[in-house]
Amino acid sequence: ADYRWPSLQYDALEEFLYEGIRPDGSSMADLVRPCKMRGGTNTTVAAEWLRLVYHDTATHNISDGTGGLDGSIFFETHRAESFGAGMNNTLNDFSAFPNKYVTRADLIAVATVWAVATCSGPVIPIRGGRVDAETAGPFGVPTPADSLESLTANFAKQGFNVTEMIQLVACGHTLGGVRSPDFPTIVSPGSNPSDVVIALFDDTQQFDHKIITQYLDSTTQDPLITFNQTMASDRRIFGSDNNATMQSMATPESFSSTCVKIIDKMLNTVPSTVTLTDEITLLPVKVSAVQLTLAGSQMQFQASVRLIQSTSTTSVNMYWCDRYGAAADCKSGLKRFAAPGGSSTVSSPTSEAMGVTLKKYQFVVPVDVSQSVAKFWFVVDYGNGTKTVADNGGTNYVVEQDDVLWVPSQSRAKSVLTGSHGWLITAAVKTATAPKRVYMDCFGRATTNYIALNATFDLALNSSLPAVGGYEFYTGTAMGEFGQSMSFELTSVAADGKVAVDTYRQAGLIGVALAATSAVNTTTSSSVGGKSGAWAVAPPWGVLGLLSVWTLATL
Numbered sequence: 001a002d003y004r005w006p007s008l009q010y011d012a013l014e015e016f017l018y019e020g021i022r023p024d025g026s027s028m029a030d031l032v033r034p035c036k037m038r039g040g041t042n043t044t045v046a047a048e049w050l051r052l053v054y055h056d057t058a059t060h061n062i063s064d065g066t067g068g069l070d071g072s073i074f075f076e077t078h079r080a081e082s083f084g085a086g087m088n089n090t091l092n093d094f095s096a097f098p099n100k101y102v103t104r105a106d107l108i109a110v111a112t113v114w115a116v117a118t119c120s121g122p123v124i125p126i127r128g129g130r131v132d133a134e135t136a137g138p139f140g141v142p143t144p145a146d147s148l149e150s151l152t153a154n155f156a157k158q159g160f161n162v163t164e165m166i167q168l169v170a171c172g173h174t175l176g177g178v179r180s181p182d183f184p185t186i187v188s189p190g191s192n193p194s195d196v197v198i199a200l201f202d203d204t205q206q207f208d209h210k211i212i213t214q215y216l217d218s219t220t221q222d223p224l225i226t227f228n229q230t231m232a233s234d235r236r237i238f239g240s241d242n243n244a245t246m247q248s249m250a251t252p253e254s255f256s257s258t259c260v261k262i263i264d265k266m267l268n269t270v271p272s273t274v275t276l277t278d279e280i281t282l283l284p285v286k287v288s289a290v291q292l293t294l295a296g297s298q299m300q301f302q303a304s305v306r307l308i309q310s311t312s313t314t315s316v317n318m319y320w321c322d323r324y325g326a327a328a329d330c331k332s333g334l335k336r337f338a339a340p341g342g343s344s345t346v347s348s349p350t351s352e353a354m355g356v357t358l359k360k361y362q363f364v365v366p367v368d369v370s371q372s373v374a375k376f377w378f379v380v381d382y383g384n385g386t387k388t389v390a391d392n393g394g395t396n397y398v399v400e401q402d403d404v405l406w407v408p409s410q411s412r413a414k415s416v417l418t419g420s421h422g423w424l425i426t427a428a429v430k431t432a433t434a435p436k437r438v439y440m441d442c443f444g445r446a447t448t449n450y451i452a453l454n455a456t457f458d459l460a461l462n463s464s465l466p467a468v469g470g471y472e473f474y475t476g477t478a479m480g481e482f483g484q485s486m487s488f489e490l491t492s493v494a495a496d497g498k499v500a501v502d503t504y505r506q507a508g509l510i511g512v513a514l515a516a517t518s519a520v521n522t523t524t525s526s527s528v529g530g531k532s533g534a535w536a537v538a539p540p541w542g543v544l545g546l547l548s549v550w551t552l553a554t555l
């Protein structure tokens, strides 16, 4: 409820959940939507993803608080209880997307929410903060040959009673099916042994209640009911309370609401040492990709703002205060502003299922080094007479410092240069601070061995890049397989010991084309925001002020 930018973990989780992309534009959401079939099979990518999340969760032990949704599945797909091409396809889908603030375990949870939503299912709420295991966990995923007693005891160990066991299996087995190469004693291979035969659990690929109604009216084709009675775990589970739970889920509405609750519970089944975040809800105004930098011979400021489109005529301008000089912090009432240089629509299965259209506006503006930028905000015009100021709840979006600045245009993926892994990173540091050390703390989670990589590297003065406007350039190499979603913090320590940090920079932004540079205008109007000082008290619009995260000032 108290969101303020920047909230790094929340920002990253929210961006991933609702936009589904990495900074370099690769989309994990596109791998699964629209309820996409897995190439060469008659099952969906969504089904493969949904099976994987359960196999990660199923090792939870409610009595000692160990196991659960912790990404340990990445180390377990060679096990008989978790094998199958679908599992390895899924790990391939996921491996390049986790980042510092979206762990592999959180990513599995987001993927589950998308898998359900993109196959016409409901929107499942989600929290973040899951912590990644770095080794395999205990064995114990239930298998089709287990007796009802063993299945019931296993689900009880995971924290699910009999009713919940029936609900969870039914909500899982509405997607996908059983494959001949994985379970030849359940599904016979075709005449050509290399053909993969997949016997679907129900006759649709949608996340729907057919798994229930076809079971109740005895038209079910679920191979774990009909094919091999030793391996008929769904038959044993679904019938274990005389069909009471199955009957209670027989309408689209009851199926949907039951699955929301039980999948939410599965996603929150985490080791007891983990504290989950608040639910990740859609921010009405989302600021991202903020970077003060040097480009060519001048200072440049970049920022993006994402808005929920409520009218087709929405337009937005970015405003800012200088950092230095006569108009520092807008003291003289002078604000600068610019229109966006580009915009794009972003979406994920979650935002699509919510029916919202999200548009991201990108600003790239030249800045005089002697003025720099202190803080910025946005004025949104919905084109229907309503204008609002989006100013981070009255505090504005503050640019913390300009002593050390990342320079993406002078940074490269190291493979481009030498064929080896890593990133070449350049920073601009104010010459007047006479830095005694410039270094970067790098973090990568999208590594090939699934172990997060954390390392510090020094940057050295790069005399091949001529000084610009009182800044000198420092370059260093992050050596190691940090992966596409490497992030880093740049620190410079001045001669007097003062420390400046350019926080949470994402290497994936290197080489990404920026929007066109916009013309800069000035105004002294008092009706465009940018008042000095923060709101001392909560804004007066009650519930709206609590729900939203920005100041809604109708002008």
Ligand code: HEM
Residues within 6 Å of the ligand: 043, 044, 046, 047, 048, 050, 051, 054, 083, 084, 085, 086, 142, 143, 144, 145, 151, 168, 169, 171, 172, 173, 175, 176, 177, 178, 179, 180, 182, 183, 233, 237
């Ligand atoms: C008693 C517990 C369970 C047993 C014995 C079981 C067994 C199986 C088996 C044998 C398959 C076929 C896999 C293959 O051929 O590669 C399968 C597929 C699947 N399972 Fe389960 N399952 C159980 C619980 C769950 C739960 C709780 C969920 C999710 C909430 C789930 C989701 C899925 C999905 C979506 C598929 C289809 C995968 C695809 O089409 O690629 N299962 N299950």
